[in-house]
Amino acid sequence: MSASAPVPAPPPGAPPAFRYGSALANEIEGRWQDRWETEGTYHAPNPSGALSGGFERVAGRPKLYVLDMFPYPSGVGLHVGHPLGYIGTDVYARFKRMTGHNVLHAMGYDAFGLPAEQYAVQTGQHPRVTTEANIATMRRQFRALGLGHDDRRSLATTDVDYYRWTQWIFLQIYQAWFDPDIGRARPVTELVAELEAGSRLVVDDEHPDGRPWSALSAAEQRAYVDDHRLVYRDEAPVNWCPELGTVLANEEVTPDGRSERGNFPVYQRPLQQWKMRITAFAERLADDLESIDWPERIKAMQRNWIGRSVGARVEFALTHDLTTTIPVFTTRPDTLFGATYMVLAPEHPLVAEVAAGSWGDADPASWRGAGLAEVIDDVPVSGWVSPMEAVAGYRRYASTRSEMERQRESRVKTGVFTGCYAVNPTNGERLPIFVADYVLMGYGTGAIMAVPAHDDRDFEFARAFDLPIVGVVRPPEAWFAEHGLAPDTLASAWPEAFTGTGAAMGSTNDGISLDGLTTPEAIAAVNGWLASVGAGTPTVTYRLRDWLFSRQRYWGEPFPIVYDDEGLPVALPESMLPVLLPDVDDYTPTVLGDDDQSVPVPPLGRARDWAEVTLDLGAGPRTYRRELNTMPQWAGSCWYYLRYLDPHNDAAVVDPAIERYWMQGATAGEAPAGDQPAAGGVDLYVGGVEHAVLHLLYARFWHKVLFDLGHVSTPEPFQRLYNQGYILADAFLDGRGVYVEAGEVEGDAETGFAFHGEPVRREQGKMGKSLRNAVSPDAIGAEYGTDTLRLYEMAMGPLDADRPWSGRDIIGVHRFLQKLWRNLVDEE
RNA sequence: GCCCGGGUGAUGGAAUGGCAGACAUGGUGGCCUCAAACGCCACUGCUCGAAAGGGCGUGCGGGUUCGAAUCCCGCCCCGGGCACCA
Numbered sequence: 001m002s003a004s005a006p007v008p009a010p011p012p013g014a015p016p017a018f019r020y021g022s023a024l025a026n027e028i029e030g031r032w033q034d035r036w037e038t039e040g041t042y043h044a045p046n047p048s049g050a051l052s053g054g055f056e057r058v059a060g061r062p063k064l065y066v067l068d069m070f071p072y073p074s075g076v077g078l079h080v081g082h083p084l085g086y087i088g089t090d091v092y093a094r095f096k097r098m099t100g101h102n103v104l105h106a107m108g109y110d111a112f113g114l115p116a117e118q119y120a121v122q123t124g125q126h127p128r129v130t131t132e133a134n135i136a137t138m139r140r141q142f143r144a145l146g147l148g149h150d151d152r153r154s155l156a157t158t159d160v161d162y163y164r165w166t167q168w169i170f171l172q173i174y175q176a177w178f179d180p181d182i183g184r185a186r187p188v189t190e191l192v193a194e195l196e197a198g199s200r201l202v203v204d205d206e207h208p209d210g211r212p213w214s215a216l217s218a219a220e221q222r223a224y225v226d227d228h229r230l231v232y233r234d235e236a237p238v239n240w241c242p243e244l245g246t247v248l249a250n251e252e253v254t255p256d257g258r259s260e261r262g263n264f265p266v267y268q269r270p271l272q273q274w275k276m277r278i279t280a281f282a283e284r285l286a287d288d289l290e291s292i293d294w295p296e297r298i299k300a301m302q303r304n305w306i307g308r309s310v311g312a313r314v315e316f317a318l319t320h321d322l323t324t325t326i327p328v329f330t331t332r333p334d335t336l337f338g339a340t341y342m343v344l345a346p347e348h349p350l351v352a353e354v355a356a357g358s359w360g361d362a363d364p365a366s367w368r369g370a371g372l373a374e375v376i377d378d379v380p381v382s383g384w385v386s387p388m389e390a391v392a393g394y395r396r397y398a399s400t401r402s403e404m405e406r407q408r409e410s411r412v413k414t415g416v417f418t419g420c421y422a423v424n425p426t427n428g429e430r431l432p433i434f435v436a437d438y439v440l441m442g443y444g445t446g447a448i449m450a451v452p453a454h455d456d457r458d459f460e461f462a463r464a465f466d467l468p469i470v471g472v473v474r475p476p477e478a479w480f481a482e483h484g485l486a487p488d489t490l491a492s493a494w495p496e497a498f499t500g501t502g503a504a505m506g507s508t509n510d511g512i513s514l515d516g517l518t519t520p521e522a523i524a525a526v527n528g529w530l531a532s533v534g535a536g537t538p539t540v541t542y543r544l545r546d547w548l549f550s551r552q553r554y555w556g557e558p559f560p561i562v563y564d565d566e567g568l569p570v571a572l573p574e575s576m577l578p579v580l581l582p583d584v585d586d587y588t589p590t591v592l593g594d595d596d597q598s599v600p601v602p603p604l605g606r607a608r609d610w611a612e613v614t615l616d617l618g619a620g621p622r623t624y625r626r627e628l629n630t631m632p633q634w635a636g637s638c639w640y641y642l643r644y645l646d647p648h649n650d651a652a653v654v655d656p657a658i659e660r661y662w663m664q665g666a667t668a669g670e671a672p673a674g675d676q677p678a679a680g681g682v683d684l685y686v687g688g689v690e691h692a693v694l695h696l697l698y699a700r701f702w703h704k705v706l707f708d709l710g711h712v713s714t715p716e717p718f719q720r721l722y723n724q725g726y727i728l729a730d731a732f733l734d735g736r737g738v739y740v741e742a743g744e745v746e747g748d749a750e751t752g753f754a755f756h757g758e759p760v761r762r763e764q765g766k767m768g769k770s771l772r773n774a775v776s777p778d779a780i781g782a783e784y785g786t787d788t789l790r791l792y793e794m795a796m797g798p799l800d801a802d803r804p805w806s807g808r809d810i811i812g813v814h815r816f817l818q819k820l821w822r823n824l825v826d827e828e
Numbered sequence: 829g830c831c832c833g834g835g836u837g838a839u840g841g842a843a844u845g846g847c848a849g850a851c852a853u854g855g856u857g858g859c860c861u862c863a864a865a866c867g868c869c870a871c872u873g874c875u876c877g878a879a880a881g882g883g884c885g886u887g888c889g890g891g892u893u894c895g896a897a898u899c900c901c902g903c904c905c906c907g908g909g910c911a912c913c914a
Contacts, residue, residue: 021866255910297832297909304831304910311914330914343914411912436912443913450914456829457912543913692909784866795852797841801834802907809840812852814866 016827020818025785033143042148044104047661050648051152058102065662066093067641067718069687069695070108073134073156075119078141079774080789080805081727081767085686087790088724088799090147092684097148104662106153106644107142109135112163113633114244114261117555120587127555127587131158141777146786153644157636158555162643164578165653166635167560170231173705174561174571177228178280185280185708188225222568230280230705231549233569235272237347238548241265245589245600246552247273249632250545251305251694260694269597274550274559274629278701282306282542284715285700291679294721295800301692307543312527314449314536316342316422318354319430326350326422326433329444329541332454333530334514334522336426337507338472338491339449340462342433343415345441346398354433355391356419366465367417367432369393375414387419391435398437413438413461424449425535426509426526436461444541452497459497469494473519474503547698549632554587554603556630562613563625570617570624579626582610604628637695638702641682641717653711660713680714686799689723696721725802727793731771732760742773767805775805788814 018024036042045055066089071082086107093105109131116127116134135156142149155162176185194200201210202224216224226232239248243264252260259266278285286306289299311331318324326342344351359368368383369376369390376397384390394416415436422431431449438457439448452462453471462469471491475498480487483495491498501519508515512529514522530536550559558579560572572579584607590600605611605628614623639653645662646654664680696718703717732745732753740755747753753760765771780789792813796803821827 016867019867295832300832301909307913309913328914332914413912438912438914440913448914455914457914460912541913689908788866792852795841801841803840806840806853809853811866816852818866 018825019827020821020825022783022785025787025817026782029144029146029786033146036148037143037151040152042105042150043152044102044150046646046658048657049646049655051646061100061102063662064093064096064101064103065641065683066096066103066105067644067682067685068107069685069691070110070637070640071138072113072115073109073111073131073138074115074769075130075134076769076774077134077137078777079767080777080780080793081729081774083142083145083147083777084727084793085688085724085799086142086147087145087793089684089686091790091794094148104153104644105149106151107147107149108154108640108644109138109156109158110633110637110640111135111156111158112556112631112636114553114555117553117587120555126583128158131156144781144786145777146790153647155640155643155647157640160578160580161648162640163557163581163636165643166557166631166639167577167579168574168653169639169702169706170557170631170635171560171571171574171577172709172711173276173702174229174231176230176705176709177225178230178277180280183284185230185705187709188229191228192225226569230277232275232277233272234275234546235270237268237270238273239266240269240271242267242592242596244553245591247271247548247550249548249634251547251697252632271599273548276547276549276701278547278697279542279544281701281704282308282544283540284704285544285697286542288679288700288704288716292681292716292719292721294718295723298689298692298696298721298723302697305544305693305697309541309543311539311541312523312530312536313445313539314425314530315534316425316431316449319421319423322423324350326447327445328447328449329539330449332451332519332523333526333536334504334507334517334519335451335454335472336424336449336526337509337514338451338453338470339424339426339431340429340452340468340470341450342422342431343436343439343448343450343461344418344433345439345446346395346435346437347441348435348446350447351391351395351418351435354418354420356387358386359419363417363419364466367434369416371464372397372414372416384416387417390416391418394435411438413457413464415461415465425530425533426507432467434461434465442545443543453491453494454497454499456497456499468492470506471498472504472506472514473498473501474505475500476502547701549635550627550629551632552600552602553589553630554581554584556633557581557635558604558630559627561627562615562617563627564622569627572615573617576615581630582607602628602630604630634695634698638699639706641685641699642706642712656711656713663712663714679716679719681716681719684720684722685718686722686724688726722800724799725797726766727805728764728802729767729771729773729775729805731763731765731773733763734758734760739770739772742771743775764804775807780810784810784814785817788817791817 043051043054045058046052047055047059068086068089089105093103097103111131116131119125119130120127157163157166175188177188177191178184179186191200195202195213198212202213202216203210213221239250239253241248241259241264244259244262248259248266253266254260254263257266258264286303286308289302309331311329312333313327313329314333314336315325315327318326326344328342365383369379370381370383372394373379373381376393379393384393413436415434418433418435420433422433423429424431438461439446450458450461451472452458452467452469454473459469461467469491471494477487479498479500480489485494504514504517504519504522506515507513507522511533512525514525517525527536527538558581560577560579561569562572564570582604584603586606587603589603592598592600604626611626611628612623613626614621616622642654642659646658649655663682699717703712704715706712707715730742732740732742732755734740734755735758740760745753745755745760753762765773767773767775777789788810792810795813
């Protein structure tokens with residue numbers, strides 16, 4: 001619009017020519033968006049390298065790195081819920097830019113993953129084609145939202161130039177091990193060098209004092225190194241999702257045993273898969289939460305997931321073979337005198353070994369499995385004829401139950417007696433050893449000492465199996481009163497376990513007495529005694545499991561791994577990257593029936609020319625088979641924030657000087673709350689809470705490996721995290737309970753709602769495709785202008801709160817802008 | 829059960845030790861218009877009162893303070909996360 005253009009006389013009653021309405025707003029916004037693009041207004045200069053133009057102008061300013069969790073480029077484009085956080089960071093970044101900061105704010109696309117692949121399966125269209133079209137749509141939408149991104153730094157995880165470096169990082173992790181002596185990752189070449197030099201010995205179960213490296217065969221040496229890598233192959237029960245045709249990480253399975261994505265059932269089955277040794281970093285991942293400024297609930301969720309428990313590992317010898325001991329983990333070693341039986345997880349390796357050939361005369365029917373006939377088909381009503389049979393039958397039963405069944409069924413305690421006994425090291429008591437599925441192989445040592453008087457689960461089991469209940473911690477008077485018991489009632493008559501702390505009792509032997517000590521005192525005392533007799537040591541245990549890293553899907557990063565003719569994996573050298581994702585005719589994952597135990601062949605197996613390859617890996621040209629699994633979607637999102645810093649670097653994942661500038665440069669006024677020194681990293685990271693133990697945990701893990709190996713300069717990737725809320729909207733269900741398109745529903749709360757004449761029921765939920773209540777920012781922008789949309793989203797409430805979308809309220813914000821405009825510009 | 833949030837008009841929310849309810853929606857009345865609205869103005873916490881004016885009021889009960897939505901103690905309710913993890 002030109003100021004000299006003649007203004008036609010408006011017809012009577014028409015709004016004034018220069019009233020702030022959608023047409024004027026769109027004209028102003030479009031003009032400025034063009035100008036920002038032409039002038040590179042939001043280009044943030046690097047201190048050196050290709051993007052350093054103009055750095056001298058900002059060299060004296062503090063830097064600020066503002067980051068959004070990047071989106072998946074969906075086929076339907078954005079809805080107004082998506083840009084909430086993006087608008088928030090944009091406002092913040094602009095403010096900081098205008099108040100003298102060099103602000104980096106960029107946007108990318110997390111583009112590998114299931115939806116594009118599923119669309120490809122249905123249409124035959126290559127996922128790259130749909131992905132690129134979707135990215136183009138979203139780019140246009142982000143531009144129309146007026147977001148001030150440095151578009152020179154945009155990337156997609158599916159770009160060959162990007163996933164080449166994802167593969168490179170994989171190799172870094174593969175070629176590293178965790179040195180427990182210093183608690184850090186180091187290159188495996190250093191491990192081998194120390195072993196060869198003799199400064200480090202090979203220690204394993206058979207050689208607890210170690211033996212020299214030269215005593216191992218070449219194959220043994222290789223297996224030893226492979227067992228120490230931070231990426232390794234493991235044959236173990238994994239989460240298999242038949243519907244998705246792939247295995248999943250523990251973090252991707254919901255508490256009720258379904259897939260996070262798609263909500264399909266997940267089953268346990270043993271498969272050989274790649275894993276990453278995230279458990280080696282459990283302690284640092286937990287401890288370093290103290291150094292970062294994150295919402296307390298996210299920290300709590302990560303702490304919870306990592307599950308640090310302080311306790312002791314105690315050895316229990318078998319009565320018939322005192323040289324064999326069963327290690328258990330307990331957080332309450334002070335209750336050791338109260339242990340009256342032991343339990344092994346069904347999968348425990350000692351179960352088969354200890355099971356006796358015949359029952360003892362006094363073994364009750366319940367110990368023989370009699371009560372299990374109702375839940376297990378092949379149990380005779382009177383129980384199994386021997387412990388060996390009982391144990392085998394019970395293990396069979398336990399192995400067929402999925403996680404979901406374990407959740408759904410009531411937590412009635414089941415188990416069978418192994419016919420074998422262990423010795424309580426404190427008092428010499430004979431403890432019957434049971435197998436029961438309330439003990440999990442994946443936690444601690446997969447075996448427990450049971451103290452029914454002071455543990456709810458052990459108490460229930462002891463009641464069901466008539467086992468002695470011996471109190472060794474005195475509950476307070478009030479506890480007895482609460483249960484209507486006389487003080488000092490014996491534990492065998494208690495209605496439930498006492499799990500609190502208190503004075504120890506009945507805990508005296510020739511070497512030690514805990515009686516009268518408080519729980520912390522008793523723990524310290526018994527730990528000292530256990531060490532002195534060689535029966536136990538203080539230990540920390542974590543709930544976290546290693547990260548299952550391979551997927552049987554097409555649309556992901558190929559592994560830079562091949563197999564030699566012995567079937568052993570070989571890492572490709574850096575010079576052979578990238579390993580390009582090959583084209584295939586059929587992207588369909590292998591879908592197996594729920595009971596089908598065959599090994600699924602990934603879609604990459606169909607690229608026969610690719611799957612077999614002749615390479616010279618140092619020993620002349622040989623034929624190798626490629627790894628056919630792909631990486632999980634989390635791989636690309638683990639490090640994109642680093643690539644924004646130096647997106648076109650062909651020689652390194654990120655230039656060290658540029659990395660230091662943005663990740664740990666001065667950030668005046670941005671220090672985190674509290675007394676902790678800043679750990680460095682991205683200054684502000686905004687995204688949804690749903691990644692609390694997925695992306696945010698994996699990215700911290702990768703970052704720590706890269707830090708240990710010297711590729712990044714900060715121990716944490718994200719100094720400050722903020723979770724934006726969700727935008728909620730009305731959703732409507734028809735008579736069948738199916739969601740109908742909310743945009744086509746008519747009526748209101750008084751008269752009732754109708755969809756194409758049929759009455760529908762109103763609900764409220766997170767805006768999105770699944771509830772069919774998405775509102776497009778394009779439509780809002782056209783009707784009111786982007787500034788109205790942005791201002792409305794920011795004015796709806798605090799950024800971290802969920803808020804209901806209301807098409808009605810937007811008009812108020814638009815009028816507000818009209819009033820503002822009128823105060824500055826004559827409408828006529 | 830354990831952990832983390834939160835409770836303010838009809839609605840979204842503002843105020844983090846100093847006039848509670850900014851701003852916005854909705855509502856009521858008026859203006860403009862043939863009629864409308866993406867237009868304008870006024871009123872709109874509850875309550876007593878014709879008005880002027882008064883009383884009450886931030887989940888409940890106590891406390892600190894000259895002064896509390898805000899700080900402290902004890903409850904209640906709602907939302908989220910975790911849970912057979914020894």
